Amino acid sequence: MKIINTWPLKITALLFLLVLSNMAPVKADQQAPMGDFSVKAVPAEKQIDKNTYYFNLNVSKPLEQTLKVVITNNSNHKIKIQQNLYNATTGDSGNVVYGENKNVKHNDPTLRFPLKTIVSLTTPKVIEVAAHSSATATAKMQAKLPADFAGMILGGWEFVNITAPSDTSASKQSGVSVASQYAYNIAIAMVKDRYVTPTMQLGTIKPGAHNYKRALLVNLQNTSANLIGGLAVNATVTHQGSSKAILTQNDKGFSLAPNSNFNYGLMYAGKDLVPGKYHLRLHAQSGQFKWDFDRDFTITASDVRQANKAALYDAKPGLAWWIIVLISSLVIVILALIILIIVILRKKKPVDESSKSVE
Amino acid sequence: MFKKYTKIILVFMLVMGIGSMRVAADEQTDGSTDATFKISGAGKLPSGPVDPDHPNEWKNPEKGNSFALMNVPSTIDFGIGKIVAGTQKLTSTTINGNGSSAAGSAIQVGDLRADNPGWSLGAKLNSEDVNNIIITLKNTDVKNSFGNKVTLGENPITTNSDVNILSAAKNSGLGITTVKLTNNNFSLTLPAGQSKPTEKGQITIKWTLSANPNPSVTNMESVN
Incomplete structure (x- = not known):
């Protein structure tokens, strides 16, 4: 009796699993926007916290290792991903910038070990990922920092989808049109000994x-x-x-x-x-x-x-109050003068005419 | 004995019936994004945008390690600029999405990472020919399916460097975060003398989703 009772349950569970696993691919084939890719850092050795989802490495001792990022393409077409490494900088709106920063022409004079001198890409700058598959981007890091250095070195590893949009035929309208690009950035942080006192x-x-x-x-x-x-x-x-x-x-x-x-x-x-x-x-x-x-x-x-x-987009500076007062008083004076002249001329005219008529 | 087999057959028929109905439902919605807000697997995000008017579907997502920039507008049209002496500000006329649904033109980030470490979405303009342009996002608000507080940045998007459009501090990024857009949500400012600076694709906004230390404090620990 016991066996009879549990049989249907087992079969139900099995069938449910079968049905569910069959359903998944139906969804994946639906039309995919350009953003249908993602990147994931493979936790490295010497990771300070494995669950940060970015590289967070302890470089207190010299460290040489390969950093890996898996690029997954969920779409049904091939994509091209361009990678770049950047030193972290600060943007003018007071934010850490992990990508390009055109306002920074030179490294800060206090930056001793730029990330880009420690980490370098070991896969081609542009990686092609086939439809419904993934590829691994790798970078090599060699950190050998002197004893007198402590603290953090920070940068970003950027992945930009540079695949040309498939619908190039779409209305090439004459107005201003702005397109979108999808990108990810995975930070690379290295800390030697400790997080130091900020100055x-x-x-x-x-x-x-x-x-x-x-x-x-x-x-x-x-x-x-x-x-x-x-x-x-x-x-x-x-x-x-x-x-x-x-x-x-x-x-x-x-x-x-x-x-x-x-x-x-x-x-x-x-x-x-x-x-x-x-x-x-x-x-x-x-x-x-x-x-x-x-x-x-x-x-x-x-x-x-x-x-x-x-200041290209500012209204032109206003006039100072004293200039306005000066100009308005000048205008008043000139107006007064004009009126005065007219009045004088009018007064003179009848005299002239009368003298004419007499002649 | 007879009773036992009927039970099995009935259960079998029932399960197959439900299964085929669901597959059929998915096929019907092919091409639209509505079908994508069902959870397809443990901790996985759907491919493509989720209907921003149905955030309830994502109130209690299963956690895993999915993290994705799910959607941004495909193109933003600003109409035709006039030749004027001074600077001019154009308001967007059409925001084109991916696919036909309203979700296709939203800004959407999905985060199901179990540790909820926070994230930021930056934006930067890329333009080879036109300098000194700025694009501003205005009159929008941000919604998170989990009720998390994600901050919407108001800094203008420039060609200089990323500005934060969205930022979620540690423990507040989980769920699907959506900025729903309507046609006039963007403005574009052009410098004097540039009336018609682009053909399609010459100006792009690069939207970058970042996994980074995303700090709300200055860390002072030792790592050894």
């Missing part, structure tokens, strides 16, 4: 443009080999010797790459940029770490001209 420095202060709008550009530099996270920045600009704020701005949630710098943009937001002597007070805080900067600086007329030129 920050204030660099140059100069007016310029942030996102093509007038701003005071305040260079902030992370001089430590550590990632500064959850950073809040409060900045105030006054005239020298005055306490009245001309510009104030509060930001939070910034993150700065190890040994990098960026131009923090204090926006003028419609205010005029006027030459003069100013003072900046800036407070930055990440958890228990705090920095306070106080500095006098000067804005020259040529600084203003250059900044206004760079």
Whole structure:
């Protein structure tokens, strides 16, 4: 009796499994958008935390190993994936950039061991992955860091789908059209000994443009080999010797790459940029770490001209109030003069005519 | 004995019946993305976008290690610029998606990674001929199928470097995150003198999904 009772259950389970496994491929064949690929880091040896999904390596002792990323193509056509390695930098909106950063022309002077000098790609830059299959991209890392270095080295490994879209026949319309590219970036972080105490420095202060709008550009530099996270920045600009704020701005949630710098943009937001002597007070805080900067600086007329030129998308600077007063009073004076002249001429005319008629 | 076999046969018929019905249902929806929001396997994301109006399907996804940029618009059209002396701002007229459903034009990230480490989605403009353009995403909001709080960034997208469009801190990225788009959600600013800068494909937005330390604090531990 017992056997009779469990039989149907077993068969049901078996059949269910069969049906489910048959159903899966039906779904996979459906039309796939360009984004139908994914990448996954294969956890490396010496991974500090195996579950971070990026490379997070302990390089306290010299370490040589191969890093692997599996690229999976779920679509029904061949794809081309382009790989790139980058040193981590900081973007002008206060974010760690793991890819290309055109604002960074040179490595930060405090960056001793750029990631790109430690890791190199060992598979071709462009990898083709057949439909419904996967391929492995590899990179070789050789980290042999001196005893006097401790901290983090950070970068990114980028994978961009550069496959030409299949529907090239689609309307080539005459207007402005923007296409999309799908990409992934897997961070490569190496830490020697420990995450070090973060340090920050204030660099140059100069007016310029942030996102093509007038701003005071305040260079902030992370001089430590550590990632500064959850950073809040409060900045105030006054005239020298005055306490009245001309510009104030509060930001939070910034993150700065190890040994990098960026131009923090204090926006003028419609205010005029006027030459003069100013003072900046800036407070930055990440958890228990705090920095306070106080500095006098000067804005020259040529600084203003250059900044206004760079601020492509700002309304042209407004006229100062005294210019407006001057121009309007001049206009009033001129108008008054014109009226006066007309009145004088009118008064004279009848006299002339009468004298004519007499003749 | 007779009773035993009838039972088996009945169960067999029932299972086959349900099975073939489901397969048929999937085939019917071929070409649209609606069929893809059923979970196909443990911890796996569907291929392609999920209907943003049905996030309930993903309230309790099985966790695994899937992590994907599921969808972004295929193209964004801004209409035709006029020749003007100053700068001009164009508002998008059409957002073209992948496939025919509304889900095809959404920005969508799927994350079923069991450890919920957080992620960020960056965007950068690539343009060979036109410099100094910016694209701004406006008047949208972000929804996560799990009710997680994912931050939507408002920084303009430029040719300089990635800006964060979406960021999920540690323990808040799990689920399907969707930014639903309507036709006028993007604006494009062009510098003076450039009225018609592109043919199709000359400007692209590169959308990059990143697995990275994604810090909300400064780490101070020893690793040895």
